[in-house]
Every structure is written in C-alpha cells, then in structure tokens.
Amino acid sequence: MTAAPTPRPPPESVADLITRARALAGRSVSELAADLGARVPPDQRRAKGFVGQLLERALGATAGSSDRPDFEALGVELKTIPVDGTGRPRESTFVCTIPMSEIAEVDWEQSRVYRKLAHVLFVPIESAPDLPLGARRIGGPVEWRPDEAQERDLRADWDELAGLVGRGDVESVTAHLGRYLQVRPKAAHSRIRGRAPEAEGGWLETVPRGFYLRATFTEAILRAALAPSMIT
C-alpha cells in the first residue's frame, strides 16, 4: 500500500504491453488507483477521463498530451472502453479532433484517423450508471489492427465526412452520417469556435468537431476478440 506515485517505464514490446495489460484484468479502479497513489474522484460526472489516464500511467504510456501514439516506441494507441454486463460498449469512442481548416488537403493515409487507428489496444472497463467509479473492474485487453474490410469501411466514411468538411459543407455534417465513423462536437462547451472552410471560399466560425467510432463498430471488435476462431 505505498502511496507514492510509481512511474512505470514504457513497455519494451507489444507483447510486454499486453502482458502488463492482462495483469490488470479483474482488478478494480480503486485498487489500481491505490497502487498508483491516485485518489478516485468522488463525483464521477467530473471524472470522464480518469480511468483512461489511470491506465496510461499503469501501463507506462509516454505521449502525455502530445498528438503521438500513447506508446510512442510501439506505435500503439490505448483506448479504454466502457462496457455493460454483456461486454457491449456503452459509449462511442473518441478518435481525434478534425483539423477543419486544412482537411481538404489531407488524404486518408495522412489522416489522424488512419494513424490513430492503425494499432490500438482496447481495454474494456466494466461500467453501469449505478456502479461507482472505484468499484468498476478492468477487463482483458484487446489488441486490434483494422483488417482489410474494416479499413475499407473506415476510409469510405472518412472520405465522405472529411470531404464534406473540406468543401465547405461542415454545417450539413451531423452525427447521423457515417457507417462506423461519425462527426460530433468536441469542445469544452458549445460556445467555442473553430475555423472551417465555407463553400463560397471564405471561412466559417463553428464549433470544433471530432471523429468518433460508433459503438456498433467497437462492439464488433470486442466480439471478434472473444470468438477468435469462427473459421470452420
């Protein structure tokens, strides 16, 4: 029960990272917080990123608030994902903000979405409205790289959505668009403005937006990991 924060060295390999993540499976948020010398926030409405940041520390993530992968040397991104009792994601998954003012000059392979989703370690977190933050348990990690079909679908979504923003139709982009990827506001509050292209060639001040993965998509990823051999 040491209270001093213990700096974790970064994992030396993907296998090392997964081994560490597996060692956390079954443990509760309060147990992990105690190990790291962190206090579990008393009001979970004000603790939205707490578990994700706790896992970063526990696993030795290096990127901090930079736009690099969480595990820079491995090129792996860490995502915690809240799941219900059946393992179904309870929320969409934030991917990245949209660089609206320059999105027209970016193609898929250069995009933040492509880079962020190239290699992800998902860590499910048991979650329910009536389950206190500290009592939530950490699940087994799921390493994921998009397969051919998944990348094709994500790219199609990105082409459509980024295309709309890039050609000045940002105001017509709602969260209804996109099969697996969607665009939603991403800001501290709705009065924040960013700059997006206007169809007429000028600039429009509008709320900053981000790309999110729909829960149907992450559900398929988690489900596939639980049924590794559906061939035959």
Add this chain to the structure above:
DNA sequence: GATTGATCATAC
C-alpha cells in the same frame, strides 16, 4: 433505450 450534441478534467 439508443443516439446525438454538449460537456468535464488535466497538462501545457
């Protein structure tokens, strides 16, 4: 009950 649009915490 699922989904969309809005919001919260922290570091720099």
Add this chain to the structure above:
DNA sequence: GTATGATCAATC
C-alpha cells in the same frame, strides 16, 4: 488557446 483522456444528459 492547444492537446490529451472521455462520459453526460437532452432528445429522438
């Protein structure tokens, strides 16, 4: 203000 980490809560 930027980025990171996300979930909340009003609405469909």
